[in-house]
Amino acid sequence: MTTLWLIIQREFVSNVLTSRFMIGFIVCLISTTAAVFVQVEDYEKRLLAYHTALREHQEEIRTWDTYRQINPKAHRQPNSLSIFNVGTEKSGADMVNIRFAIPIWEQQAQKQGSDNPFLSIFLAIDVIFVFKIVLSALAILFAYNTISGEREEGTLKLVLSNPIPRDTLIFGKYLGGMLSLFPIVVISFTVGFVIAYASPATDFDGGDLLRLLMVLVVSLLYVSICYLLGLLLSVWTKTAATTLILSMFIWGILTIVHSNVATFAVTKFPPSKSQSEEEALQQIGEIWEDFREERDAYILKEFGYRHPIHAIITQGEMSLAIDTRSVGGIGFEEIYNPKPIHKMDTTKYEEILGYQEPLRIDYANKAEEILKRRENIGERNRQFARNVSRISFADTYRFAVGTITGTDRESYNDFINQARSYKRQVVDYLTDKKAFSTRAWFSGDKGKAEFTDLPIFQHRYNSVFENLSRALGDVFILLAWNVILFMGAYLSFLRYDMS
Numbered sequence: 001m002t003t004l005w006l007i008i009q010r011e012f013v014s015n016v017l018t019s020r021f022m023i024g025f026i027v028c029l030i031s032t033t034a035a036v037f038v039q040v041e042d043y044e045k046r047l048l049a050y051h052t053a054l055r056e057h058q059e060e061i062r063t064w065d066t067y068r069q070i071n072p073k074a075h076r077q078p079n080s081l082s083i084f085n086v087g088t089e090k091s092g093a094d095m096v097n098i099r100f101a102i103p104i105w106e107q108q109a110q111k112q113g114s115d116n117p118f119l120s121i122f123l124a125i126d127v128i129f130v131f132k133i134v135l136s137a138l139a140i141l142f143a144y145n146t147i148s149g150e151r152e153e154g155t156l157k158l159v160l161s162n163p164i165p166r167d168t169l170i171f172g173k174y175l176g177g178m179l180s181l182f183p184i185v186v187i188s189f190t191v192g193f194v195i196a197y198a199s200p201a202t203d204f205d206g207g208d209l210l211r212l213l214m215v216l217v218v219s220l221l222y223v224s225i226c227y228l229l230g231l232l233l234s235v236w237t238k239t240a241a242t243t244l245i246l247s248m249f250i251w252g253i254l255t256i257v258h259s260n261v262a263t264f265a266v267t268k269f270p271p272s273k274s275q276s277e278e279e280a281l282q283q284i285g286e287i288w289e290d291f292r293e294e295r296d297a298y299i300l301k302e303f304g305y306r307h308p309i310h311a312i313i314t315q316g317e318m319s320l321a322i323d324t325r326s327v328g329g330i331g332f333e334e335i336y337n338p339k340p341i342h343k344m345d346t347t348k349y350e351e352i353l354g355y356q357e358p359l360r361i362d363y364a365n366k367a368e369e370i371l372k373r374r375e376n377i378g379e380r381n382r383q384f385a386r387n388v389s390r391i392s393f394a395d396t397y398r399f400a401v402g403t404i405t406g407t408d409r410e411s412y413n414d415f416i417n418q419a420r421s422y423k424r425q426v427v428d429y430l431t432d433k434k435a436f437s438t439r440a441w442f443s444g445d446k447g448k449a450e451f452t453d454l455p456i457f458q459h460r461y462n463s464v465f466e467n468l469s470r471a472l473g474d475v476f477i478l479l480a481w482n483v484i485l486f487m488g489a490y491l492s493f494l495r496y497d498m499s
Contacts, residue, residue: 003164004172011176015142021180024138028188031130036192039083039126044201046078046094053095061451065444067435068335072098072426074419074457079406080204081211083196085128087407096419100361100427102331103284103368104420105375127192128401131185131219132394136226136255139181140247143230145240146173147493152239170231170493174486177227178220185223189216207464214404214468221478222397226251228485235492255394266385274377281329284367288332291363295356303348308356309336311348330367332360341443354437361427368420382409390474393481400474406461410470415459422457429455 015021057073064070074096082089096104150156159169193212196202204212230247237243275283296306305311389395402408435441440449462470 004168004175007164007169007172008176008179011146011173012179015177015180020138020141021184024134024141025184025187028130028134028138028184029191031134032127032188032192033195035126035130036083036195039086040196040199040202042090043078043080043083044199047201050075050078050094061454064451065448067430067433067438067441067449069449070100070426070430070451070454072422072454072457074098074415074422075459076415077459077461079411079461080196080202081208081405082126082407083202084126084192084212084215085401085405085407086124086126087402087405088409088412089407090124092412093416096416098419098423098426099331099333100357100423101333101364103364103371104416104423105330105368105371127189128215128219128398130188131222132255132398135181135185135219135223136394137248137251138184139177139223139226140230140251141244142177142181143227144234144243144247146177146231147234147496148237148243149234149240166494166496167490170235170490174228174231174489177231178224181223181227182220185219186216189219210464211404211406211467214471215401218397218400218404218471218475218478221475221482222393225393225478225481225485228482228489232485232489232492235489235496254392258392259389259395259398262388262391263385266381266388270381271384272377272380274374277374280370280374283370284330287363287367287370291332291360295359298355299352302355303352305348305352308334308349308352311352312344312346330371331364336442342445346439346443350437350439350441353441354434357436357441358431379409379413390477393478396474396477396481400471400478403471403474404467406467411462411467414462418460419457422455425455429453 053073053075057075060071076092076094079089098104147156150159160166197204229250230243233247233250234240234243237246295308299305299308299311303311386395386399390399399408403410430436435449439446
């Protein structure tokens with residue numbers, strides 16, 4: 001144990017006293033601090049916009065007179081942990097507009113983020129990006145000459161001439177190297193957390209703190225992998241220069257090139273083919289034609305009218321405005337504005353609406369299923385690209401952190417699904433009130449519609465334990481990489497030839 005501790009001390013001191021330690025520490029600390037400052041400011045703006053949107057929506061609700069005007073909105077609450085890992089926070093929709101005759105489609109939802117692509121790239125730099133690039137490169141710079149460098153200098157042969165077991169030497173060098181990287185990781189992360197915590201907009205709870213602790217642990221696992229990669233290559237190569245060149249080449253492939261190539265390849269040659277958008281829109285158009293035919297046939301059979309508006313019995317001079325439109329190619333709305341409404345007998349019209357509007361919602365759900373099938377196929381392709389990207393431990397690290405912080409694609413999909421569930425909740429609310437067959441559906445002349453008990457959307461993030469359980473697969477991959485690389489370096493050094 002004494003020998004192991006001496007080797008750890010020697011490796012730690014030799015790393016800490018070098019200029020690369022000081023430069024790496026300063027670069028990492030400044031980069032992390034700058035990234036957190038930028039992300040905190042952006043988070044404060046997004047949180048302010050979120051609360052402003054909620055207030056505006058509440059004010060809009062107070063202006064509604066009829067049930068037909070109901071236009072609920074599902075707002076995505078900004079994730080405070082996006083300060084550390086942006087993920088999909090700025091690439092997805094931040095609001096979904098709930099309209100009964102229109103399917104909820106991710107592409108129709110309102111997006112957030114800057115219109116300036118260069119600013120968007122800058123805002124995508126976060127703590128995890130800094131760790132993924134800067135810390136991984138620093139770990140390799142600490143490890144590349146661990147064995148091959150000492151071999152060139154002749155110190156390795158001198159050390160091995162003493163009764164020091166090779167396994168103790170390689171294990172001590174690994175622990176000493178990681179011990180010298182540990183303060184850089186922890187101090188940089190802690191400074192970033194203090195800056196984020198000092199913001200009045202952030203309100204980290206116990207679950208958030210646990211997530212951040214897990215992010216720190218996963219970051220150390222990732223740094224360990226990078227250090228072990230440099231250590232393994234240092235054992236395999238004869239000179240430090242060769243180790244450095246080979247290490248940085250592999251580092252560049254795994255941290256920068258691989259995920260982009262995998263995403264591009266899957267986008268260009270998707271394993272699952274979905275119908276084109278034109279075909280989907282054509283199929284949805286046919287669905288709405290079926291709706292009109294079924295609706296008109298029922299009205300003609302049950303009431304003897306050829307169109308809902310014909311059910312209004314009028315007296316005197318009347319004017320009628322009909323707005324029939326296909327919304328975005330996926331929805332079908334009809335808005336009737338007969339005037340003056342107070343002179344009209346709308347009894348039959350109300351009965352017809354009680355049948356027509358739930359039917360319209362059913363057909364909108366059918367159209368939504370077509371769009372969801374396209375989304376599901378697209379999601380399967382994205383998942384395949386992520387699985388291919390997991391060959392790189394850098395991408396596995398990114399996926400693990402995204403899942404833990406709740407900024408991954410699956411968390412975003414949860415928001416879209418929650419919006420769809422909220423739409424069903426509002427439809428059930430209207431059905432229970434029999435709102436579709438009341439005069440208050442289209443006119444407030446005999447009493448305005450009541451919205452005091454209208455369901456309000458509440459965006460819910462998964463619990464910390466749900467996210468941690470989902471991240472276990474990626475964490476296990478990172479652990480496996482550590483074991484594989486360490487065993488590779490360990491066994492290779494046991495057979496190391498000093499000649």
